[in-house]
Amino acid sequence: MGDTESESEQIRLKCIRKDGFFTVPPEHRLGRCRSVKEFEKLNRIGEGTYGIVYRARDTLTDEIVALKKVRMDKEKDGVPISSLREITLLLRLRHPNIVELKEVVVGTHLESIFLVMGYCEQDLASLLENMPTPFSEAQVKCIVLQVLRGLQYLHQNFIIHRDLKVSNLLMTDKGCVKTADFGLARAYSIPMKPMTPKVVTLWYRAPELLLGTSTQTTSIDMWAMGCILAELLAHKPLLPGTSEIHQVDLIVQLLGTPSENIWPGFSRLPLVGQYSLRKQPYNNLKHKFPWLSEAGLRLLNFLFMYDPKKRATARDGLDSSYFKEKPLPCEPELMPTFPHHRNKRAILATSEGQSKRCKP
Known part of the structure; x- marks a missing residue:
């Protein structure tokens, strides 16, 4: 009976160099990866582009981590290319403002793969939905910087995120903001190769993507950055389109009709x-943010340049005089702490506003 059980649990893999199969010895099943059984799942905290995310405890170290299950819904031949891209990119990246991939762990089945990420207590989408009072301008500057x-x-490492939005920005209780969810990110080369334009959640999608460009540069992240800055300042999404046509129309209403x-x-x-673009000759950003300083409006306009080649870079943003004038950005450690809404939320309950924000 015992022999039959162990036979049924054996993993057999196809040989690449010769015909036939080979059996993986039990001690080699996980390769060098730890088992997901060494992590205690505490609660579900969200769903990324390509997987469900749990808050979990590493039973060996007691550390609280984020455990992201890699989606394998339609895969027959191994790990989805999107997940391989995310793993490969994240293993290369080490920066205080980028979410950290600590390790990859596996379940009992070949299709059970989890990414162990550094845990952040908040995501900005949940915060914006639940905050009793909006972020102050000093706090907005701290986040955006x-x-x-x-x-x-x-961008210095030739990576475009391609899905920047408030729900992909995480914040620790010490005020450190980290960009997460690299499921759509791409490493790029010069000259640029064509990429699918169906990326970036609609509300944050640059006009060149909406108009079908196949050349994607870091400027698509910078347009999304403009949308995020405006959303944090206005306490609501700037361009909440319901379709691609509506999205283009909202952009034209705000910035005027583009031309050669x-x-x-x-x-x-x-x-x-x-x-059929409406004829709208005016830039209405100043009317949208009448209280914003000249430097703030200059930065927004720079991020919302129609021509991707003229749009602000991340370096341009960091050098903006907006961050050097009062109110000055507060220090991350002085950012307020908030209740952990994601941990209290029922597994499937998400507010309507947040679910809209997260839709591609």
Whole structure:
């Protein structure tokens, strides 16, 4: 009976160099990876682009970590390419404002793979939904500076995140903000190779993506950064489109109608002919943020340049005089602490606003 059980539990893999299969000895099943059984799942805290995320305790060290289960829904031949990309990228990245991949652990089945990430107590989407009073301008500056530092590091390492939004920004109880969820991120090379334009959650999607460009640069992250800065300042999403057509219209209403004059190459974008753009000659950012300083408006306008080549870089953002004028950015350690909403939330309960924010 015992022999039959061990036979059924054996893992057999196909040989690459010759025909046939080989059996993996029990002691080699996990390779060098630890077992997920060494982690106690405490509660579900969210769902990334490619997997469910749990708050968990490492039973060996007692450390609280985030445990992200890799989605294998449609995979027959190993790990999804998106997850391999995320693992490969995160293993390369070490920066205080980028979420840390500590290790990869495995379950009893070949398709059970988990990423062990550094744990952050909050995500900004949950905070924005639940905060009794909005972030002050000094706190907004503190958050945005940290995101820009993480972005500068990514872009210097030739990585585009491609899904920046408030729900992918995490914050520790010590006020440290980290960019997370690299399921759509790509390493890029020069010259740029074509990439699918169906990336970046709609509300944060740059106009060149909406108009079908196949050339993606770090400027798509910078447009999303502008949307995040505006959302933190206004205490609500800036461009909450319900469809791609609506999203383009909201952008035009806010910034005016693009043209060849301000955006060379605009008329040659693949989907331009599919949109009937309203004639709107004005930039309305100043009307949207009448209380914002000249330096703040300059930064927003720089991040919202239609022409990706003229759009602010992360370095430009960090150098902005907006962060050098009063109110000055507060120090991360002085950021307020908040109740841990994600840990109290029922497993499937998410507020309508947050679920909309997270939709691609």
